[in-house]
Amino acid sequence: MSGDVGPRTGRSSGRPRRSSADVLADAAAELFLEQGWSRTTVDQIAQRAGVSRGTFFNYFESKADTFWLDLDATAAGLGDALRASSGASPVRRVESALVQLAAAHPADRVPWALTQSDAMGLGDDLVSSAAVRLVRIRATLTSFLCETAGAPRGDARAEVAASALLAAAATAVVTWARAGVHRRALDQEVAEALAPVADGLAGAGRAAEG
Structure with missing residues (x-):
């Protein structure tokens, strides 16, 4: 919507x-x-x-779930996008998958919960319903990073990387939704937000290996 x-x-x-x-x-x-x-x-x-x-x-499951109908449908493809991704490192694969997922989201399906939250009086309910989804996505990203890097489950570096990448992508979605007539393509917004984060994580990984 x-x-x-x-x-x-x-x-x-x-x-x-x-x-x-x-x-x-x-x-x-x-x-x-x-x-x-x-x-x-x-x-x-x-x-x-x-x-x-x-x-x-x-x-x-609740009326709060109606906020996220379209984004939930897009996020449901995350696992497939990760498995189909390519890149020089696990972090780059996550970056690629998130950008591809953003590209697949219908351009006209802007979450009204992010653009009309004040008018609807959503408040903390919006935050809590979004948080549930972010926690689930973060767990998926962390699991993928651990698996592809050969790290143990719950590896701290994977947890940090997943959190940082997700924060950048989520911020890009909010920026995109609230841009109104100046809105750019979602995948462009996500790609620009992820690039410096992925660069930093990739650089830190090379430094650790060295």
């Missing part, structure tokens, strides 16, 4: 809905804008979408 305009009108002309999850996410956004996050219930979202409460829980 585009974060630049109202929930229903933010779609590209002629773009079909992917599933009932889209309908529910749109309904949630409309209600959050109309009456605020705290006053909106799952039952109201389901009613607005024209489905049952049970149908809502077929797609989302």
Whole structure:
């Protein structure tokens, strides 16, 4: 869903809905804008979408999950992107995978939770729902770095590298979402944010080996 305009009108002309999850996410956004996050219930979202409460829980565990429908769909491809990545080192492979993942994200699917959070009164709920996702992604990156570097599980250097790379990528996503009419391609934003971090980590790795 585009974060630049109202929930229903933010779609590209002629773009079909992917599933009932889209309908529910749109309904949630409309209600959050109309009456605020705290006053909106799952039952109201389901009613607005024209489905049952049970149908809502077929797609989302909580109303906070509606924030991240599109980014969750993109992040689901992280494992495949990592396995298909190439690079001179594990860090470079992570860098490449994150940029490719950003390139695969539909350009018109801007998370409204990042652009209209104040209007919706999301507050700490936005932070906590984002944190859950970042922790999961960080674990995936750490595991990949350990495996490809032949390091033991939970290796401190892998933990630090995963955290640094993820922080850069996440910052790029927020910058991209909030840029409005000046928004660049997401993969360009992510690539520029990751480059100095990956350079530093790669340089530190060479120094340690030397």
